[in-house]
Amino acid sequence: AQSVTQPDIHITVSEGASLELRCNYSYGATPYLFWYVQSPGQGLQLLLKYFSGDTLVQGIKGFEAEFKRSQSSFNLRKPSVHWSDAAEYFCAVEKGNTGFQKLVFGTGTRLLVSP
Amino acid sequence: DGGITQSPKYLFRKEGQNVTLSCEQNLNHDAMYWYRQDPGQGLRLIYYSQIVNDFQKGDIAEGYSVSREKKESFPLTVTSAQKNPTAFYLCASNPDTPNQPQHFGDGTRLSIL
Numbered sequence: 001a002q003s004v005t006q007p008d009i010h011i012t013v014s015e016g017a018s019l020e021l022r023c024n025y026s027y028g029a030t031p032y033l034f035w036y037v038q039s040p041g042q043g044l045q046l047l048l049k050y051f052s053g054d055t056l057v058q059g060i061k062g063f064e065a066e067f068k069r070s071q072s073s074f075n076l077r078k079p080s081v082h083w084s085d086a087a088e089y090f091c092a093v094e095k096g097n098t099g100f101q102k103l104v105f106g107t108g109t110r111l112l113v114s115p
Numbered sequence: 116d117g118g119i120t121q122s123p124k125y126l127f128r129k130e131g132q133n134v135t136l137s138c139e140q141n142l143n144h145d146a147m148y149w150y151r152q153d154p155g156q157g158l159r160l161i162y163y164s165q166i167v168n169d170f171q172k173g174d175i176a177e178g179y180s181v182s183r184e185k186k187e188s189f190p191l192t193v194t195s196a197q198k199n200p201t202a203f204y205l206c207a208s209n210p211d212t213p214n215q216p217q218h219f220g221d222g223t224r225l226s227i228l
Contacts, residue, residue, distance in 0.1 A: 009155070034216060043119075043205055043219035044158075051214050090157060100146050100165050101209060101217060102173075105157040 002027045004093050006106035013081045014114050021076040021109050023091030033074040034092040034103070035065055044090065050074065061085070086113045117142045119220035121206050126225045128193070128200060136191045136223045138206035144218070145211035147189040151175060152203040152222075161204075164189055165211065193225060201227050 003026040013019050025031055032051050036044040048059025055067040065076045074091060091106040119140045128134045138147065146165050150158040160173030164183040178197025183189055189208075193200045203224050207217040 004157075036219075041222070041224070043121075043221045044207075045219070046216045049214075049216050100163070100211070102160065102163070103158075103217065105159075107155055107157040 002031070002093055002104045004091050004104055004106035006089075006091055006109050008109045009107070010110045010112065012112040012114055015083050016080050019076075019078045019081045019085070019111070021089050021091075021111070023074045023076065023106060024072050025074065025091075025093045026072065027093060030069070032094040032101075033065075033067060034094070035059065035063070035074075035076050036090045036092065037061075038088045038090065038108075040087075047076070047089075081111075081113055083113045083115075086111055119206055119208055119218055121204075121220035121223050124221070124223060126223055127228050128225060129228050131195045133192055133194050134200075134225065136193070136204055136206075136225070138189045138191065138220060140187050140189075140206075140208045140218075140220075142208060142218065143186070143210075144208035145186070146209050147183070148207040148217065149173075149179075149181065149189070149191045150205045150207065152205060158205065161191065200225055 005024045034049045035047040038044045047063050048057045050057045050067045057065050088108045088110045090108045092103045094101045122137045148163045149161040152158050159175050162181040164170035180192045205222045206220045209215045209217045
């Protein structure tokens with residue numbers, strides 16, 4: 001069965017510092033991968049997605065992620081964090097490329113940004 | 116603006132009551148989903164629907180029911196059989212074409228009185 005691991009429950013980063021959130025997946029073939037962000041009491045917003053092609057994916061708000069098949073990872077990065085980036089971040093995997101998506105989510109990483 | 120509207124934002128239920136959470140989308144999306152979110156557990160799929168008048172159980176369907184009478188609407192009923200209903204519920208949708216990610220509503224928080 002597919003699974004997604006986000007090993008960090010909380011991460012604190014100083015404003016202006018770089019950020020990397022880890023995501024590891026378990027799936028036999030090349031999965032379809034997503035990063036979503038959730039502000040408190042809100043729904044999820046898509047940051048970026050990987051379906052195929054270039055393994056470095058650019059997203060919104062200055063985020064990027066790199067798919068590494070050898071490490072079964074899809075880590076999210078940002079070179080300089082802003083206070084407004086404080087939120088919870090979810091990695092998700094989907095095994096098929098059809099209209100219907102049965103996403104499997106990680107447990108999330110809460111990002112705190114210190115002044 | 117197109118989007119997904121969930122209502123109400125907060126909902127309280129007494130023991131033994133059924134409650135219905137509304138999800139409406141004007142994105143003309145075919146597929147719709149209901150997720151439950153608990154602290155530290157991420158999102159878990161309750162039910163999903165690919166077309167009108169058809170829906171399937173997800174991973175945690177016990178104690179829940181849904182209907183899909185219209186393309187734009189996918190209400191979720193939390194029945195009295197759901198013993199631990201306190202959670203944040205999220206509705207999502209996406210088109211029935213490849214490479215289209217899910218869009219999410221802003222959620223409904225359900226609490227037990």
